[in-house]
Amino acid sequence: MLLAELVSTADAVASTRSRKAKVEALAGLLRRIAEESPREVGTAVAMLVGKPRQGRVGVGWRGLSRTRGEAPPAAQPSITVEGFDALLDRLAATSGAGSEAVRTGLLAAFLRRATEREQRFIVGVLLGELRTGALEGVLVDALASAGGWPAALVRRAAMLSGDLGETARIALMGTEEDLRGVGLLVGRPVLPMLAASAATPAEALAATGEASVEFKLDGARIQVHRSGDDVRVFTRSLADVTHRVPEVVHVVRALPVREAILDGETLTLDEGGAPRPFQETMSRFGAERARDAVLHPWFFDVLHVDGRDLLDEPLAVRRAELARVAPGLIVPGEVTADPDTAERISREALAAGHEGVVVKAIGSLYSAGRRGSSWIKVKPVATYDLVVLAAEWGSGRRQGWLSNLHLGAYDPSGEFGEPGSLVMVGKTFKGLTDELLRWQTERFLDIEARRDGHTVFVEPTTVVEIAIDGVQRSSRYPGGVALRFARVKRYREDKDPAAADTIQSLRSLLT
């Protein structure tokens, strides 16, 4: 199939705000691919959502815009989806000395064969600009429509397989049995269940009824798969970090179970057993920096034990299984329906240096990938995950470091611009330690897009957690809302920009 077909559907989807129109445009394209070139279904779907199967092929913004500047667009489309896929393979396979020039050559030759619109699409895929996640929910609905399935059935398969390309193949070419048969596979991560928010433990408990009220540990989410001696550890965004966390692997290997999928949190502890700052945990996940501090895993859920899926069992049953397979590693908490008890657990969590509590309806099932109201988190300090758009060079003591951050909230529906774009909501240089200044200066120069005086604009890929005292109306910022007393809490290397908080959620604080 011609890449131009994909590109014109992607453009049509971006140019309308109507979800129905988006679904129809995508469903039409999916039907055509399934008929004309079924082999390309998985590849095409992965490209559409900006997540080609080769992953990031390591092409930088600056190099790419230079190459594109030197490649006049073709008048007629001729590139195929297969051709683009082959280019990605070759880029991914080219490394080592002299590879930069080879890659530039490959890219330039390819871009010269692309039309203006195709060039924009190719660059978007290469830079991860299309990875926003904005399209994924729509695509699942389009697959349901194209295949004639209930949306919930396709969504379940997408969540459990964690792979839209594979889901597309089954939804378009498989049977109902194939679709229903998508289940957990030990070794293949599923999207984690997420939590809604409430202001107080009592408010949360009023929504859930009897609940497991658990410490909200201030670490990093882990999903651990064990099959015999083979242990794999995945992050919240399903990256495999097994080789970075040998001590977690070691602990899980010793558990009294042959096969299991466990959901939990890992954090670094100091010698007295108290939690260390989150940044130390994350630096183990993100960079190669070695750390002395030891990571400790804690678990709060179990999705599979020895051949048995537990997703559709109530939390009470899953907790009982967890107590059996991971004794001694369970997140502190209690089952209660009493608001005073929930408040007490919350105070204990905060006193122990954690963020708050998560209140979980005791009868709830595990909804992979969903932010429902069966899990409700309560954090006394409001924090928002925002995307760094730019940073300004510091002055005085911070001379030579990139300091003041420009922060953007995610706009999935395109209320203030293109769907999936980022809307600036404030700036801050507060809360940055020397270590963070060093880290972010290095990172931002790596992903620099352009400069304007003292400001370095960056690829919008870095998520940062910001504590605020609230928001105020603003005529200066495009979303009409500005952060009050924003300060940096930590970088969230485990989050994609599509998981950042939305401009709508910030605007809802205005009332």
Ligand SMILES: Nc1ncnc2c1ncn2[C@@H]1O[C@H](COP(=O)(O)OP(=O)(O)OP(=O)(O)O)[C@@H](O)[C@H]1O
């Ligand atoms: N006992 C617990 N149960 C569930 N999640 C927990 C628990 N302790 C810590 N967590 C962490 O809290 C998160 C739940 O909040 P949420 O679903 O909103 O994810 P998040 O967007 O990563 O949230 P946050 O930014 O507040 O950590 C989980 O992803 C997990 O990392």
